[in-house]
Amino acid sequence: GAGVSQSPSNKVTEKGKDVELRCDPISGHTALYWYRQSLGQGLEFLIYFQGNSAPDKSGLPSDRFSAERTGGSVSTLTIQRTQQEDSAVYLCASSSQGSTNTEAFFGQGTRLTVV
Amino acid sequence: AQSVTQLGSHVSVSEGALVLLRCNYSSSVPPYLFWYVQYPNQGLQLLLKYTTGATLVKGINGFEAEFKKSETSFHLTKPSAHMSDAAEYFCAVSDPSGTYKYIFGTGTRLKVLA
Numbered sequence: 001g002a003g004v005s006q007s008p009s010n011k012v013t014e015k016g017k018d019v020e021l022r023c024d025p026i027s028g029h030t031a032l033y034w035y036r037q038s039l040g041q042g043l044e045f046l047i048y049f050q051g052n053s054a055p056d057k058s059g060l061p062s063d064r065f066s067a068e069r070t071g072g073s074v075s076t077l078t079i080q081r082t083q084q085e086d087s088a089v090y091l092c093a094s095s096s097q098g099s100t101n102t103e104a105f106f107g108q109g110t111r112l113t114v115v
Numbered sequence: 116a117q118s119v120t121q122l123g124s125h126v127s128v129s130e131g132a133l134v135l136l137r138c139n140y141s142s143s144v145p146p147y148l149f150w151y152v153q154y155p156n157q158g159l160q161l162l163l164k165y166t167t168g169a170t171l172v173k174g175i176n177g178f179e180a181e182f183k184k185s186e187t188s189f190h191l192t193k194p195s196a197h198m199s200d201a202a203e204y205f206c207a208v209s210d211p212s213g214t215y216k217y218i219f220g221t222g223t224r225l226k227v228l229a
Contacts (some may be wrong), residue, residue, distance in 0.1 A: 043219035106158035
């Protein structure tokens with residue numbers, strides 16, 4: 001596609017439910033990143049994919065969080081048993097080489113609200 | 116470990132005035148440096164980046180930033196603010212040795228006064 005696409009744009013869920021957030025990167029981009037943006041905070045790194053592999057998942061805050069990427073394209077971030085502190089905007093980005101001097105293109109994010 | 120500090124979570128300037136948004140980094144090696152802008156309800160858009168070469172980097176919308184290794188800084192400037200510049204600005208660093216993740220500051224929200 002023309003840009004990074006994320007769905008849904010907004011998600012309200014009850015505490016304890018599982019949610020899935022989807023990211024469709026720019027076609028041909030091998031690197032994919034998930035970040036979390038909480039109110040008043042910067043962007044918190046969650047996980048990095050190169051192709052279908054995740055060489056760096058050090059930012060996932062707990063074992064309730066997991067992510068996968070299939071076909072070197074679409075990625076899904078899953079949060080199990082959601083908690084109120086999971087409420088945030090989840091941003092996905094992709095880049096063409098997975099090299100740190102290349103630009104990362106961001107999607108518009110999924111705003112998750114846990115009630 | 117790398118870190119980024121943005122001084123001032125909120126900055127207000129008058130239309131036509133100089134914009135200065137501060138960014139300092141901590142890194143054991145000279146990093147790559149980025150400024151991103153986020154308009155309301157939108158994703159982040161790259162303004163400019165420094166990797167190697169000239170330390171004064173020009174970006175989109177009239178913004179520029181200068182990498183000062185001695186000061187570990189990468190401040191963002193624009194000579195004359197426009198109303199359309201009102202947004203949140205994020206400074207980011209990455210490690211050229213290849214950890215492939217960008218570390219972001221907490222952001223500075225710029226308000227432009229008429």
